[in-house]
Amino acid sequence: MSMALYAGSDRSSETVKGRLTSHSFSFGPHYDPANLGFGPLVCHNDDLLDPSASAVAGYPEHPHTELEIVTWVLEGALVHTDSSGHRHVVEAGRAQVLSAGTGVRHSEVADARSGRCRFVQAWLTPSAPGAEPSYALGEAPPPSSDLVAVAGDDGLPIGTTGARLLVARLSAGESVALPGDPRQHVFAATGAVSLDGLDLHLGDAVRLTDEPGRVVTATAPTELLVWSFSA
Template sequence: MTRHSFSFGPHYDPANLGFGPLVCHNDDLLEPPAGEVAGYPEHPHTELEIVTWVLEGALVHTDAAGGRHVVEAGRAQVLSAGTGVRHSEVADASSGRCRFIQAWLTPSVAGTAPSYVLGEAPPTSSGLVDVAGGDGLPIGTSGARLLVARLSPGESVVLPDGPRQHVFAATGAVSLEGLDLRAGDAVRLTDEPGRRVTATGPTELLVWSFA
């Protein structure tokens, strides 16, 4: 099951093609039947920065060049597709179901060589932490940052400065200065720096910020 924040594949919406360089923000849940594989068989990508953040279980990436990466819950992967890659993405059978968020961004420079990089989970109780861009994993989209916070009820964070913010409640629930977001909800902010997000339940918050 996949929930799309933007126009994607057959779900075409010309009024919702992206937000700045962010052209895809998918919430995927893979539930493999017993003895079977769930996920996406080998497929191509070109000229995209693809950021995957696993919330539950583990996701196995296998590419046509023989590379294999297991991205466990609380880890991120950045795939710079560049001139072209082919890969598959399936739930790790030993970990059961897998839920992950995947974002696609347009790169600042075209024609680069494909590459993968993996990162660890940010520390808990440390507010918003860069996962990709900024102090996090390198990403080929200038000014783009993915920040993650794990919040206890009543805990709050201030959104980073930037002309565009994509705020997503992956789990739990938050209040964005009176606007309530439940798990799976997102809001897009333009030229509204310094907004405060407060958790109303145990929450994992994902924020894309664009300079």
């Protein structure tokens, strides 16, 4: 059993014109052999895009293979385009899943009409490699102080067995019980929460292993993202 706090201020970061990215795990040139992933979760990036600073704020077209790429938009809107013919504007409060499979190219840039964009993107290893690429976009769930599955379970399909992304929007003083799955990644996307004596602020995360029954209490209005893994 373990519960480890990872401060948002300790994340490595990358700044290019119009984009600031914070990496929760070892990523690209920011190599950390002690922080390569958490179960099937191998990337958890927090991106802030500013279209007023660049004509293309975000990620121009680039390739991926054998990844489940799950994006949750926190602010503004993100324009997704891929080589399978999908083009969607993903507004705040919606999730998308791109299953790269045998290979896909995509771009993700801020929708300049919506101003600044912030999103969190996770990469997971698929359970069955070799699938054809696929894409899914979810409807915005109503705000809830309960943890709602936006990917996995009743949310968008993910090609990683037992993985699900849960979201809760908590007012100050509200509490929510975490799932009982053996592996959980709890991220304060906004606001601040308390978890059994640990205080989490914007960008902080806790990784739980075999720690069922934990309760999170918001100390400020908070958007909480929880990756939970049953397998």
